Amino acid sequence: MPGAVPPGCSLPAYARDLVRMHDAVIGGGRPALRPREVVSRSWSRVLGLGLKADGLNARDWLGEDELARRRETSPLRTAVADLRQVLGGMSHVLLVVTDADGAILWREGPPAVRRRADDLGFFEGAEWTEERVGTNAIGTAIAEAAPVELLAGEHFEQGQHPWYCTASPVHDPRTGELLGVIDVSGPALTLHPAIGALVETGRRLAESQLWRWHQQRLDRLRQAGEPLLTAGPAVVVDDNGWVASSAGVSVGDRITAPADGEPIAVPGLGACLPERLAEGWLIRPASTDRRVALDLDLTRTPLLTLQGGTAAWRRPVTRRHADILTLLHCAGPAGLSAEALSRALYGDAEHVVTVRAEVSRLRRLLGALVDTRPYRLADGVRMTVRET
Template sequence: MGRHDPARGVTDRRYDRRLLAAWERFVEGAGLASGVVPDVVGQSWMRCRSAYVDPALEHAPDPLAEPELMALRQRHRELIEASRPVMMQAHDLLSESATMMILTDPTGVILQSEGDAATLEAALDIRLTAGANWNELLSGTNAIGTALSVGGPVRVHGAEHFCAGIKPWTCSATAVRDPASGELLGVVDISGKRNSFNRHWLALAVSSATRIEERLSSLDSELRQRLLEWGVGNLSRAADGGLLFYDRRGRLTATDARARASLAAMGLDLDLNAHAAIEAFRADSAIDLSEATLPPWLRPEWIEPAVVRGERLGVVVVLPRPAMATVQSAPAAADFAIASVAHEVKQPLAAIELYAGTSLRWLARQQPDLAQARQGLEQIIQAVKRAGDVVSRVRGLIKKIAPQKELLDLNEIILGVVALMGSQAEEQHVALDARLSQHLPAVLADRIQVQEVILNLVKNALESLIGCEGYREVSIGSRALQGSEVVVDVKDTGKGLDAETAEHMFEPFYTTKSEGMGIGLAISRSIIEAHGGKLWAMKNSPRGAIFLFSLPASDG
């Protein structure tokens, strides 16, 4: 078997005659003509002969009936949606060159086509139309079927086709794959009568497939974000053991920190890539919750389909809280109380130290700046008052005294935290910013306690960036979820969360810091839960962590 440039098939009639003669001998039972039949074509001919494909076929099998075609298109609607603008943009070029662009499913059935009207009409004669199957084991050697067989770019021209009725055509095709998994999704093909051949059609097919894959990736990211928002907005308050997010193909795409702890307690792998897709969760089929279709660890009552206005975004699994002790001993409770006060009072004490040092520097100048020193002393008074408020609030929290709630604008509190932590961020060369929703409902909450939670999360985020290279950022965001909850998130590009930290970080006295007390996140979670909310964490992409908390939106 040899190699050749298919362009010769247009200009070199001698080659075409030799190839046709080699095909006639082959279909009569002879071997492949050495040096005449290209490798990829010869291998396809061999597969066709082994499958008893009739070389005298004039066309592909008849197309699917309309109901079957509609069901198939529904199954592959994401692929069709991603390809539609790509095919539409190629329309003028296809019309001017008497060609057509074809999209198939992974078995070779044509889902849709676009291009020159006359070519589309002529294609009906060989059943090169929606619903027809061009797998090479049914329709002989052709670019669609052979691209599916080899999994890559293929050009089949004129006499290279296995079936006689297809030889007047030329076609160039390549595979379309899932950007995340590499799974074969279908084929993009450029076809026309043989006199429309252009060596660049294969490049057009490859570039079109690439653009479709890019759109699939973008659509996948959009759906995943909508799935996460739906899960957080509807299920986070009931998810004691955390949430697992499965996309429309049944693949596990995201977990929160509580879920990783729950998975670890069940002895399951925390690596998302290690979890096989759950076929029962695929969006192209009805969800089957029978035990036979689910992994042994998964209970049907944990499963929540995410459906928004009739569109299924995926599935969220709501895990129960792992078995754990719920009653602290008296010494442990006392330790927690002492540590809580010590931890929470550190922030205002640090501010007092900063303001005092600044005031001394203003007074030590050759011409003391009394106005600036006075301002520093006033800030110290405010910090002392805040320290007293913090101690009172923490003591109330431990004694289960109800928080002193008022209607709060969380955006205002976030901006105050940004201003308070700005100097520390600047010293660490970290960009600190806020991403605030402009229409954020008020929440009924204790101002001091909520401020302490956000301060603690930002402080932890800044500490996670120590020693990290590359872009260093901490950002605080706010958003409303369906009008019933307000969510605040603190994102960083720091070290991120390993499995052990994710499992234990909300437990009192667990810390990864050499000088840490391991009490900040435990206190923060207690505060948020006392307000009827949830506090959890997720991995940031490409690195870092995201800590989020939700609070009920006020009706007033």
């Protein structure tokens, strides 16, 4: 967590210098103190969106029903109680947990600080992205895919200058996908050097809890499914396609996420029709034909056709997923590392987190047909690409 205050600086004096810096930069002058790179990048993005720095920009927030729905479906809901114990007991501090869209799902803190936050629109249901409220630790952490701490005048909106905020993105430990952000905010002159370490501790706690919950669920599913694996090659998976147990076939850690009545293709098993279990699915071959073929049609909107034995499906895919599949097809059995895929897609190796999240979403569609370490098409998968 990069701290907002340089070592040895007086917090009150430095906070005043940051406000002067903000006024000079926004006014078109040359400040004595230059913005940090993360702040400069964010201000450039925000100015490009046409947001105003003097006062508050238009807020948007979720309705009560939508807020309740997002809380219920958030993977972070299981970690909120422990986060309160680690981060929620400090005076003059707000603990905030958002979803991946930057919408505040939970907020804890002393009444006086909550009232001040209400005046900024910093409450449950509010969307705190850069697009909505300018440079702030939550929105900037999402935009930068990295922890962010901001103090006083580093915020784009002048209304946020009396505050500091320290935020860290939380990712799914299985896939790298962004799940939300943990943020601690408070009056600017109460910022302590330990805040960043506490927020990072909360982030690690949340991710370790998610991993433990995932393993416990797979253990229960494994125990329930083992008696069903004695009749031949089969796989037991959870609702997202994560493998709890298998027999007679090696499919890695994940297959296509099953859906009731919809055939899927699994390397080594061919076409399969998922069978519902209490907490997951039993995946068994639907025929003796174990071949799997993919056809990617790029002549118009990207369309992927899968043929596995007697089963087939056809689905549109995003342009990004089409690019990834094309790159993996060209790479052949050697595959591509996350860094190499980042360079091929974005021109540099700085987008590894984004690449991993994109491949995770692709594997939800194709499962073990796309292998990892390195990324490649699985053995036995034949693919054709039509570009003209």
